[in-house]
Amino acid sequence: MTSLLADGAEEIERREGHARAKEFHAIATGKATPILSLVDKWLAEKLMKPRQQTDYRRAVVKLEGRLGSQKLPTTVEGCTRRIAGRYVTEVFVEAGVNPRTANKDISCMSFYWVWLERNGIVGENIWTKQSLAKREPKKNEAKRPYTDGEMKTLFSGKTTQLLKDMIAIAALSGMRVEEIATLTAGDIFNDCFDIAEAKTKAGVRMVPIHPALSGIVSRRTLGKDQKALLFPELPIPKEGSPIERSQKVVKSFTTYHRKVGVDDVPEGARQSRVDFHSFRRWFITKAEQAHQPVHFIEALVGHKRSGMTLGRYSAGPLVQQVRDVVEAVQLPEGCVID
Numbered sequence: 001m002t003s004l005l006a007d008g009a010e011e012i013e014r015r016e017g018h019a020r021a022k023e024f025h026a027i028a029t030g031k032a033t034p035i036l037s038l039v040d041k042w043l044a045e046k047l048m049k050p051r052q053q054t055d056y057r058r059a060v061v062k063l064e065g066r067l068g069s070q071k072l073p074t075t076v077e078g079c080t081r082r083i084a085g086r087y088v089t090e091v092f093v094e095a096g097v098n099p100r101t102a103n104k105d106i107s108c109m110s111f112y113w114v115w116l117e118r119n120g121i122v123g124e125n126i127w128t129k130q131s132l133a134k135r136e137p138k139k140n141e142a143k144r145p146y147t148d149g150e151m152k153t154l155f156s157g158k159t160t161q162l163l164k165d166m167i168a169i170a171a172l173s174g175m176r177v178e179e180i181a182t183l184t185a186g187d188i189f190n191d192c193f194d195i196a197e198a199k200t201k202a203g204v205r206m207v208p209i210h211p212a213l214s215g216i217v218s219r220r221t222l223g224k225d226q227k228a229l230l231f232p233e234l235p236i237p238k239e240g241s242p243i244e245r246s247q248k249v250v251k252s253f254t255t256y257h258r259k260v261g262v263d264d265v266p267e268g269a270r271q272s273r274v275d276f277h278s279f280r281r282w283f284i285t286k287a288e289q290a291h292q293p294v295h296f297i298e299a300l301v302g303h304k305r306s307g308m309t310l311g312r313y314s315a316g317p318l319v320q321q322v323r324d325v326v327e328a329v330q331l332p333e334g335c336v337i338d
Contacts, residue, residue: 033121034075036060039057042115050239056111059104062091066087066091084127103131103134106130110128143278144281146262152332154262155167155336157260168216172210173210174300176302177276177277178244183229184230185224192209204302205302210326213337234249253275254275299322
């Protein structure tokens, strides 16, 4: 075995240099840990959706690939703070990557290093203080809610019943698209949408059903078992797939809002300022303009409530209090729900 290790190290030194040969020997003798070798174990301990797991794994694979191509150490022990800083500068800053995109990758790797540190595999988290300063979007680039005129256009255009129903629920509940897409008949409780699973604690909540949505809810729950999906038209992703059920809706809506002329892409920008999430923005705007209490709006849409008193000590508002918020929001005149 010693002879084989020596032969392998010599071959690697001949092709890639002394540092890589030394790293090979350290890994082979159990003195060093390849960056990717513990990712599966780490992710198995971290509760997250398949899409999040894919993002975390991709970030670490990207790191190891870059280090290997630069002939830098590809072990967690050999990856120093200096190397991490160089990686951030070259891969993100000099490449002009959006800080938000860069910080997503840096955050993934930081979480991995926290786990490695907790398990005694590394001595420090080399990714702390490596995040990039967030760039605030220019006023004419920031995402925005729909105008009342745009709402009328979106509600009057010809599209599928699926998209019509999704649009109506989004506009009159403030719910996220994936929350709507995964609703079951059993999630309709006490005249509310019962959101039992969410990314954050604040996301788990009861959303009162707007009176204008009663027809849609009745039609989509009629004769259904409690476990039946409200939107069976949407494909169910394979187990472990990073694809979410709402992806079909998001793609269809992008095509639809462009078709009816509701779009807002600033010159030189990559994305439109309006998208499906703009219904949520519209709902929050209208609730605020109806003079509803901010902390009730935050609780209703699943945002973490500000301040220690409400954020830490309150169990949250009564259902009737958030029902008042929902019913204070009314569609613009001319918007018809089929």
